[in-house]
Amino acid sequence: MEREARAKGTAALVTIGEFARSSRLSAKALRRYDELGLLRPALVDPVNGYRYYDGTQLETARLVAWLRRIGMPLAGIKEVVALDAGAAAAGIRAYWAQVEAETAARRDLVTFLVDHLSAEEVEMSQVDMDRGTLGTLGIRYAAQSDPGAVRGTNQDAAFAGARLLAVADGFGERGAGASTAAIDALKPVAQGAVRSAVPAAELLNALEDAADLAARAVRDAVAGSGAPDESGTTLTAMVWTGSQLGLVHIGDSRAYLLRGGELFRITHDHSLVQSMIDDGSLTEEEAASHPQRALLLKALVGGPGQDGPARADVQLQETRPDDRYLLCSDGLSAVVDGTELAGALGAADGPDTAVRELVALAHAAGGPDNVACVVADVVAL
Numbered sequence: 001m002e003r004e005a006r007a008k009g010t011a012a013l014v015t016i017g018e019f020a021r022s023s024r025l026s027a028k029a030l031r032r033y034d035e036l037g038l039l040r041p042a043l044v045d046p047v048n049g050y051r052y053y054d055g056t057q058l059e060t061a062r063l064v065a066w067l068r069r070i071g072m073p074l075a076g077i078k079e080v081v082a083l084d085a086g087a088a089a090a091g092i093r094a095y096w097a098q099v100e101a102e103t104a105a106r107r108d109l110v111t112f113l114v115d116h117l118s119a120e121e122v123e124m125s126q127v128d129m130d131r132g133t134l135g136t137l138g139i140r141y142a143a144q145s146d147p148g149a150v151r152g153t154n155q156d157a158a159f160a161g162a163r164l165l166a167v168a169d170g171f172g173e174r175g176a177g178a179s180t181a182a183i184d185a186l187k188p189v190a191q192g193a194v195r196s197a198v199p200a201a202e203l204l205n206a207l208e209d210a211a212d213l214a215a216r217a218v219r220d221a222v223a224g225s226g227a228p229d230e231s232g233t234t235l236t237a238m239v240w241t242g243s244q245l246g247l248v249h250i251g252d253s254r255a256y257l258l259r260g261g262e263l264f265r266i267t268h269d270h271s272l273v274q275s276m277i278d279d280g281s282l283t284e285e286e287a288a289s290h291p292q293r294a295l296l297l298k299a300l301v302g303g304p305g306q307d308g309p310a311r312a313d314v315q316l317q318e319t320r321p322d323d324r325y326l327l328c329s330d331g332l333s334a335v336v337d338g339t340e341l342a343g344a345l346g347a348a349d350g351p352d353t354a355v356r357e358l359v360a361l362a363h364a365a366g367g368p369d370n371v372a373c374v375v376a377d378v379v380a381l
Contacts, residue, residue, distance in 0.1 A: 013042055013052035023061035030061075038078050039064055063088075070096070097275025098297040101268065102311070137319060139240055141165060141376040142351035146359045148331055149367030155233075156329045156372035159183050160351075164190035165238045167372040169253050169329035172231030174222040174302075179233040182300055185217035186210050186248070190239045204314055207239065207246045211312035214248070218300040228302025235300055235312065236267060236327050238376075245319055250312035251299045253372075254333050256341065257317075258324040263342035266317065270298035270310075288334070323378040324351075328358070331369035336361045351375040 020027045033039040034051065039061055041051035053061075060081055067077045072095055080091045143160035147153065155170035157179040164186055170179035189210040214235055222231040234251025247255060252269040268274065272295040276282035287293060298310040324345055333341075340361060348354035354375040362371045 013054055016041070016051040016053065019053040019058070019061065022058055024065045025061055033064065033074075036074060036078070038074060038081070067092070071099070093275075094272055094295075094297060097272060097278075098270075100275060100278065101270055101297060136381045137243060137321065138379050138381045139165075139376045140351055140379055141374065142355045143167075143372075143374045144355040144359055145372045146362070146367075146370065148370050149363055151370055154370045155179055156331060156370035157183050158327075158372040158374050159187075160374045160376065161187075161190070163240050165240070165325065165327055165374045165376050166235070167237075167253050167327045167329050167374055168233045168235045169251065169331070169370070169372065170231075170233040171299075172222070172302075173225045173227065174231040175233060177221040178218045178231055178300065178302075179235075181217040181221035182214040182233050182235045183237070185213040186237055186239070189213065203239075203241060203244070203246045203316065207248050207314040210237075210239070211235075211248050211250070211314065214312075215300050215310075219302055222302035225302065230302075232299045232301030234296070234329070238317070238325065238327065240376075243319070245317040245325070247315050247317055248312050249314075250310060251296055253327070253329045256326040256328075256345075258326070258342060258345045259320065259322075261342075261346060263338055263345065265338075268313070271296055293334070294330075319378045321378055321380040324354075325376045325378075326354075326358070326373065328373040329369075329371060331367075331371035332358055332362050332373055335365035335368065345375070348375075351377055 014022075016027050016030055020030055025033075030039065030041075030051070034041060039057070042054040042057065043052040044050070045052070063081055064077055067080060072080070072092075076091075076095055080088050083091060139162070141160035143158040143165075145154060145156050145158040153176065155175035157166075157168045157170070157176075159166045166183045166186060168179035168182045170176050172178070189206060192206070218232055219228070222228045225231050234253040235248065236251070236253040236255050237248045238255065239246040239248070247266070249255065249267045250270060252271045252274070254265060254269070255267045257264045257266050271293070273282060273287040273290045273293045275297065277284060277287055282290065300310070326341065326345060336358070341358070344357045344361060345354055348357055355373050358373050358375070359371055
């Protein structure tokens with residue numbers, strides 16, 4: 001009787017071997033996904049432990065196989081396969097946008113390393129010539145953080161000092177603490193970068209360490225909140241060594257350079273809408289009113305995330321006398337366009353005037369969000 005019942009129970013099912021062939025997943029992978037609760041069999045024979053699958057599970061299994069082929073971690077796949085088709089598509093898009101953003105950051109680093117290693121001697125000679133011509137460089141700076149015209153609290157933070165320029169845009173229950181903690185974590189690292197001839201590789205390593213310190217500080221700052229994964233901050237910061245600027249960036253706060261009257265954005269937003277702009281599915285104009293324009297792909301948050309802590313972008317920035325840098329949260333960049341930013345930066349007689357004018361522009365545009373901005377001038381001493 002027991003054997004007959006088992007036969008009836010498996011009549012409409014297929015064995016793990018048949019299911020593996022149809023789904024393009026190995027039997028070993030299917031057993032692993034069963035253990036993880038990702039793709040459980042429809043029936044496990046209580047006597048011999050054989051696994052049987054229902055034909056209706058085939059579509060899910062094939063989706064799992066495809067997601068593994070694009071490199072999605074199992075934790076992410078488990079979340080995606082539990083969603084309806086529309087939400088699953090959005091989840092896959094967000095994952096791939098993050099992959100492309102991280103690939104772009106690695107590509108920039110590879111370009112730097114190739115150029116640095118293949119032309120090191122030439123570059124050092126040029127640096128020596130430039131120093132002889134330009135003399136010592138320094139920076140003048142100002143910072144301001146403002147709650148805006150709508151928000152009752154201010155979760156943005158801004159800091160400007162002789163070695164560190166930084167803005168951070170906090171979010172969630174403990175966003176204010178997260179933004180402050182991220183910047184405070186960078187101050188000791190910035191103070192250590194006091195030599196004017198810090199080797200490029202050494203400075204990049206220091207920036208990586210600084211980003212790791214900031215990530216740990218944010219996790220500590222939001223650890224006691226009800227949902228630590230939902231609290232965190234962006235961070236855009238520059239460390240001044242006396243001859244060069246090192247950039248640390250994660251999130252959608254921004255860094256701009258005004259040089260020769262032209263404004264350049266030197267950071268790349270880690271946001272869903274930026275990824276859609278990059279792949280051509282959204283224009284800059286459409287992004288400004290997109291309902292998911294605030295959705296970040298990377299930030300410093302309380303939890304580790306499914307792939308571990310998000311990595312900040314780090315890079316080195318060439319400096320010249322009369323360069324003017326702007327670091328700002330999206331409370332400014334989202335409501336004041338590039339033409340206005342360039343006009344205000346170009347017209348201001350100094351960093352103090354510039355930050356006041358930029359905050360005023362954000363208020364004139366409605367001030368819907370907190371605003372943080374830092375302006376710094378590179379000057380020949």
